[in-house]
Amino acid sequence: MAGPVDLSQVHAALDRLRHQLCHCGLRGECLGCRGVEMVRAQVEAVAAAASQPILMQVAQEAAMKDMAARFEQMAERLMSDPELRRAAEEMQQRVMSDPEARRLLEELMRRLGPPPD
Numbered sequence: 001m002a003g004p005v006d007l008s009q010v011h012a013a014l015d016r017l018r019h020q021l022c023h024c025g026l027r028g029e030c031l032g033c034r035g036v037e038m039v040r041a042q043v044e045a046v047a048a049a050a051s052q053p054i055l056m057q058v059a060q061e062a063a064m065k066d067m068a069a070r071f072e073q074m075a076e077r078l079m080s081d082p083e084l085r086r087a088a089e090e091m092q093q094r095v096m097s098d099p100e101a102r103r104l105l106e107e108l109m110r111r112l113g114p115p116p117d
Contacts, residue, residue, distance in 0.1 A: 005047040013104045014040050020098070021091050031087045042071075043108065050111075 021032025049060040078084045
């Protein structure tokens with residue numbers, strides 16, 4: 001079993017990103033704040049699941065697949081709104097323009113593995 005996972009760098013990068021994306025004064029009301037917190041929760045869930053014994057990982061994998069499916073459905077509903085789509089595209093551009101945030105996201109994606117077929 002793996003030891004404690006240090007997510008401090010990921011949290012610091014997400015905090016910096018939230019400051020860049022926020023339109024509500026960090027009250028958690030805008031798409032930028034909510035999106036960053038959603039990503040934060042996913043990172044914590046992945047780290048928690050990956051640090052569990054293998055039998056727990058098998059059980060949690062099903063829950064993660066369900067969460068991913070729900071996230072995908074929510075994203076599809078959000079992207080059907082033109083204003084939210086533009087905001088999401090702007091958020092993506094900001095994330096990818098921050099070298100540290102981009103590096104952390106790429107590292108996270110490598111750790112998660114290739115997308116399922």
